[in-house]
Amino acid sequence: MTTAHPVILVVNAGSSSVKISIFSVPEAAHEDVEVLPAQLAHGQIEGIGVAPHIEGRLADGTVVADERFPVELVPDHDAAFRLIQARLQEGLRDTPPVAIGHRVVHGGMDFADAVRIDDNVIARLDALVPLAPLHQPHNLTAIRAVRAAAPDLLQVACFDTAFHAGHDPMAQLMALPYEYYEQGIRRFGFHGLSYAYIARRLKQVAPDLAEGRVIVAHFGNGASLCAMRGGKSVESTMGLTALDGMPMGTRCGTIDPGAVLWLAAQGMTPDAIQAMLYGQSGLKGISGVSSDMRALLASDTPRAKLAVDFYAYRAAQEIGKLAVTLGGLDGLVFTAGIGANSPDVRARVCAHLTDLFGISLDAAANGDNCQRISSDTSRVPVLALQTDEEGMIALSTAKILLNGG
Structure with missing residues (x-):
């Protein structure tokens, strides 16, 4: 696959799947822009460790991958990510990605917006694994795999908690001793990438x-x-x-x-x-x-x-x-x-x-x-309304990319 524009990969690692989408980089991305980057292709592996199945489609619906694998070939998320990454690289040989955006479930108190990933960010996200054990480890697996393969490639973390940052204390408190609240034991909220998209979509349709x-x-x-x-x-x-x-x-x-x-x-x-x-x-x-x-x-x-x-x-x-x-x-x-x-x-x-x-x-x-x-x-x-979490990740990644990474 070739495109006139550079591309961004979006990675959404779930509890039993890894999804990767390819988006073209827009010429500009600002807060008031309503149109998300255009999706060029989407691929995913489901049934990791149970019944691995990879499938991929171009934006026009053309099937470019549909294959099942023995469990021993895709036993975990690391193997799944490496497999789907290799398949995508075959198709992106002429248009390598300039950035990768990741869905990260928990940003804790530290992250109220998308952020460029570095070693410090990874360490802080790793500390939040106990608060999101189904997702956070897999989010970090994909991030680490990219850093090992392409350490200079821009990676961006986009958080499910970020949309809820700034809640009134009434919405954050739990009735535990107050010192725990000060230590970060509070209500955060999740699915923020989906809610952020719906908030944008409502401006268009209602x-x-x-x-x-x-x-x-x-x-x-x-x-x-x-x-x-x-x-x-x-x-x-x-x-x-x-x-x-x-x-x-x-x-x-x-x-x-x-x-x-x-x-x-x-x-x-x-x-x-x-x-x-x-x-x-x-x-x-x-x-x-x-x-x-x-x-x-x-x-x-x-x-x-x-x-x-x-x-x-x-x-x-x-x-x-x-x-x-x-x-x-x-x-x-x-x-x-x-x-x-x-x-x-x-x-x-x-x-x-x-x-x-x-x-x-x-x-x-x-x-x-x-x-x-x-x-x-x-x-x-x-x-x-249909949601588009991956489109929101692509937009946030494009903003950081176009503002100098």
């Missing part, structure tokens, strides 16, 4: 709504909600870690901390408790069927139905809490894999909100995943 009180529901395998006022984050359902708030695919969401103490008293080790809370709970734990919402909606087992109903019930509760924070609700936006693509889940959540907020959906628009899915009589408009 500018009046963008200036109001909006709740955005990022529902994917990980799930959270964000209260925005004037396009800025005011509150999030996630806290110190990405374990808090909504029940998720395999994560428990908010639970009584006494339950954790009880598990420890029964002899469970911290590692075993962590594995259960992050990997064996949520939709998977309740249903006993799957962590995949599509599989649960297709299942006729009582526990699968229970898991979906509980998910919708808790989502509606979180929307109510965030509306209190905002002092009302002017709009509701669903996004991410489930939020933007599952009419059934949206309908179940909104059914809980009819009496309180006067929300009603247009069944046909919701079923077709239209941009506006609420009915004409709904007191609160409801939208379903």
Whole structure:
């Protein structure tokens, strides 16, 4: 693949996948620019350590890679990143990347914006691994692999916590002794790259709504909600870690901390408790069927139905809490894999909100995943929007690149 412009790679290393996208570098990138860099190609490896599968497509949909591998060839994220990097380099021989942008889940207290990666940044991010054990190690694996292969290449870290930086202490505090708050034990919020994109997108598709009180529901395998006022984050359902708030695919969401103490008293080790809370709970734990919402909606087992109903019930509760924070609700936006693509889940959540907020959906628009899915009589408009975390990473990386790296 060749392009008239230099290119940026965007790396999104998840708990069981590595995704890499190629973007062209824009001639200029500023805060007020609404158009994101153009994506040229996208590739990913899923099923790392279980059933590795690499696939890649150009922007026009042309398939350039679709291959499965034995587990022993792609046992971990390091091997996965090196494989997909090698495949991309074959296609980028004439247009090597000038920078790489990485999604990094936790930025802690130190990082309120994207930052150029150096040894000091890596050390500070490494210290946050215990607060994001499903993601942070894999984010750092990709960063270190690039530094080993191309130490002079500009790398940029873009944080899921950054969009929520500047929250009022009321949104950050936990009722522990205050010295822990001063040490950084506070509520951060996550999925910020997705929320930042939706805030930008609302300015384009619903500018009046963008200036109001909006709740955005990022529902994917990980799930959270964000209260925005004037396009800025005011509150999030996630806290110190990405374990808090909504029940998720395999994560428990908010639970009584006494339950954790009880598990420890029964002899469970911290590692075993962590594995259960992050990997064996949520939709998977309740249903006993799957962590995949599509599989649960297709299942006729009582526990699968229970898991979906509980998910919708808790989502509606979180929307109510965030509306209190905002002092009302002017709009509701669903996004991410489930939020933007599952009419059934949206309908179940909104059914809980009819009496309180006067929300009603247009069944046909919701079923077709239209941009506006609420009915004409709904007191609160409801939208379903695709998110673009990788586009936001590309934009932040371009800004640092074009400002001298």
